[in-house]
Amino acid sequence: MTQDRVFNFSAGPSVLPEEVLLKASNEMLSYGNSGMSVMEMSHRSKDFLSIIESAESHMRSLMKIPDNYKVLFLQGGASLQFSMIPMNLFIKHKKADFIDTGAWSTKAIKEAKIYGEANVLATSKEQVYSYIPKLDSSSFSNDVDYFHITVNNTIYGTRYTPENIPNTGSIPLVADMSSNILSEAYDINKFSLIYAGAQKNIGPAGLTVVIIKDDLIGKAMDSTPTILDYKTHVDNDSLYNTPPCYSIYICKLVLEWILGQGGVKGIEQINKYKSNLLYSYLDESNLFKGTVVKEDRSLMNIPFITGNDELDALFIKEATSKGFVNLKGHRSVGGMRASIYNAMPVDGVQKLIALMKEFEVNHK
Numbered sequence: 001m002t003q004d005r006v007f008n009f010s011a012g013p014s015v016l017p018e019e020v021l022l023k024a025s026n027e028m029l030s031y032g033n034s035g036m037s038v039m040e041m042s043h044r045s046k047d048f049l050s051i052i053e054s055a056e057s058h059m060r061s062l063m064k065i066p067d068n069y070k071v072l073f074l075q076g077g078a079s080l081q082f083s084m085i086p087m088n089l090f091i092k093h094k095k096a097d098f099i100d101t102g103a104w105s106t107k108a109i110k111e112a113k114i115y116g117e118a119n120v121l122a123t124s125k126e127q128v129y130s131y132i133p134k135l136d137s138s139s140f141s142n143d144v145d146y147f148h149i150t151v152n153n154t155i156y157g158t159r160y161t162p163e164n165i166p167n168t169g170s171i172p173l174v175a176d177m178s179s180n181i182l183s184e185a186y187d188i189n190k191f192s193l194i195y196a197g198a199q200k201n202i203g204p205a206g207l208t209v210v211i212i213k214d215d216l217i218g219k220a221m222d223s224t225p226t227i228l229d230y231k232t233h234v235d236n237d238s239l240y241n242t243p244p245c246y247s248i249y250i251c252k253l254v255l256e257w258i259l260g261q262g263g264v265k266g267i268e269q270i271n272k273y274k275s276n277l278l279y280s281y282l283d284e285s286n287l288f289k290g291t292v293v294k295e296d297r298s299l300m301n302i303p304f305i306t307g308n309d310e311l312d313a314l315f316i317k318e319a320t321s322k323g324f325v326n327l328k329g330h331r332s333v334g335g336m337r338a339s340i341y342n343a344m345p346v347d348g349v350q351k352l353i354a355l356m357k358e359f360e361v362n363h364k
């Protein structure tokens with residue numbers, strides 16, 4: 001690791017692979033033979049078109065995205081998708097089923113209600129979202145335009161495993177994958193729309209990736225602004241207006257880095273190894289404990305507590321002073337949260353555990 005860099009456990013924006021940052025810094029003043037930075041380039045230039053095309057083709061090969069899905073590079077964050085999705089998908093019933101697994105689900109529900117009906121089928125709110133509700137598919141509605149889940153719950157540290165994705169039959173399944181896209185292999189065919197803000201596992205903030213099935217495009221409500229209609233972006237290859245060019249360029253570099261790790265399957269093995277190290281320690285520790293039921297544990301965001309607010313604060317302070325930063329948990333859970341996205345090296349997790357062990361010995 002480069003000398004003055006810390007281990008950054010931020011939930012987002014978050015750590016990027018050091019190789020990517022170095023490559024970007026080497027290409028900062030002149031990209032290829034262009035004599036200019038990607039930030040200074042026309043989004044219609046040959047160089048930039050080749051960057052965005054590579055980003056799309058890497059995304060397709062990494063996630064095994066079939067030809068009948070479009071890949072869009074948009075702006076507005078995952079939060080804009082909370083409104084863009086109902087605007088475009090409330091085609092017939094103006095109603096959707098939701099599973100409420102945390103703060104981001106709640107926001108998605110709130111926005112959908114502006115355009116129609118949001119039916120909350122299940123929630124784990126009463127247990128501070130520490131689990132993913134068990135679903136009975138006979139309770140799913142037939143008269144909805146889509147079914148929405150948040151695949152990885154960044155704040156609470158739960159996730160739907162690839163095996164646990166609800167089977168919604170002919171109802172389009174819409175998934176917020178902001179905090180675990182590209183972290184393990186999910187079968188794209190189970191989904192009709194996947195969206196993710198880039199700043200957790202894909203690149204810098206300012207970019208949102210949307211993967212959408214063909215048959216959902218071109219049916220937006222009449223009142224939908226042109227720029228919020230998916231069809232606009234499909235018809236213009238994500239270049240309807242000036243896209244976040246530099247974020248797309250870093251995204252391309254991150255995707256190339258993932259390809260170099262053995263693709264999503266390769267990175268999944270590393271992520272399982274990393275998260276297992278921390279969960280195993282949490283399970284055996286007499287001081288620190290995880291806050292989530294075992295079967296729904298996230299590979300990316302791992303909240304933990306000591307049960308004593310003062311000790312939590314002391315641990316965070318000590319960790320910060322030693323270069324382990326952004327470990328403070330979300331205020332709704334308290335304690336600590338280690339976000340260990342794709343770019344967090346194994347070394348960072350091993351050293352965090354060593355620090356926790358030392359702290360445990362000193363605070364018995």
Ligand SMILES: *Cc1c(COP(=O)(O)O)cnc(C)c1O
Pocket residue numbers: 012076077078079080104150152153154176177178179197198200
């Ligand atoms: C961070 C996050 C969001 C919000 O993303 P923005 O890009 O800030 O709008 C939404 N959903 C999930 C699961 C997140 O982790």
